[in-house]
Amino acid sequence: MKTDNDLSSNQRIASVMLDDEETCFRQYLSSAEIAAIEHEVAIMESREAAGIEALKVVQQHRGWISDESLVAIAQCLNISSAQLEGVATFYNLIYRQPVGRFVIHLCDSISCHLTGYDEILQAIKGHLGIDYGQTTGDGEFTLLSNACLGNCDKSPAMMINAQHYHSLTPESVIAILNGLSQKVEPQ
């Protein structure tokens, strides 16, 4: 079983409104999130420049950036939601829909294509039963494509969460996925 989770579809915030009062984002974001965002703001030239870091902060706490989160972050930074949406859309490590515990970013650029990308993709799809933009029914894995990950000399390559994997074979990929699914979250 799988859940459709097309992260490439148009991302929208149109129907989401938080009150314009400053207290509103303070009610939506936790004090830990606000403190971490303000920390990022303090080391940037402007509140606007902290957009990507603020998105990362909230994603770290909540796993993804909902429309409500985006509006609240924009309020916190005193910028428009549309402006922040542009930042979130540009940066492919910001997830605008729920993702699994492990997010697989499989490189689909030229070096990887020349060294076995297709076999790796088929191995992942076959093993997990999902396609690009989807999450396994148990919420463990989301599969996304990615432009060059910078490991061209050791392609094919992928990244899962922040961890890079290279010189992949269909067998090694499945071993990696099996190892991750057995990983227990720290309490």
Ligand code: FES
């Ligand atoms: S082309 Fe895949 S890592 Fe560069």
